[in-house]
Amino acid sequence: MKDKTIDYILRATWQAVARMYNEEAAKYGATMSTGFALLSLDKDKGSPSTTLGPKMGMEATSLTRTLKSMEDKGLITRKKNPVDGRGVLINLTKFGKEKRELSKNTVLKFNETIKEHISEEKLQHFIEVAETINNLIAEKKIFFEDDKLIQTTNK
Structure with missing residues (x-):
């Protein structure tokens, strides 16, 4: 993993x-x-x-x-x-x-x-993580910020 x-x-x-x-x-x-x-x-x-x-x-x-x-x-x-x-x-x-x-x-x-x-606690964490990922994508916070492409570099 x-x-x-x-x-x-x-x-x-x-x-x-x-x-x-x-x-x-x-x-x-x-x-x-x-x-x-x-x-x-x-x-x-x-x-x-x-x-x-x-x-x-x-x-x-x-x-x-x-x-x-x-x-x-x-x-x-x-x-x-x-x-x-x-x-x-x-x-x-x-x-x-x-x-x-x-x-x-x-x-x-x-x-x-x-x-x-899977325990209830782990499932709840899984749901929270999935919701966070979906929100970050929906709000364009991964690759876009204020409609501008965030430039990423490998350092």
Whole structure:
């Protein structure tokens, strides 16, 4: 761990988590993105398609592909948004709600297993570190300060 950078650890861990979720989802003919979308949709009222990308951290093209696949599999339906006729509401079908529950249980199983192996105190520290990293990035405090690129040198 001494020689590994923080970004390497984050990336390698996320890739392992994504691979694990994709392997689990493949057992049900799905992907991690499909499961994440199922969990991101309001199960009762549906969700405007425009809110899903930012909520999931997905680019529009990837989200469109995921939603098309979900629609083809009968997990969702798309209907005009009655509040905003220009938009589309994504609703879960009965089948989609069943698969949403499966996705939810998969995520809960992951969390339970991690909590069995890592103390509450360590998890709290992990969450604090992750939030700090996200805030530093969001506030552009790593490479940008007052909209000027910070020049770094190897000394």
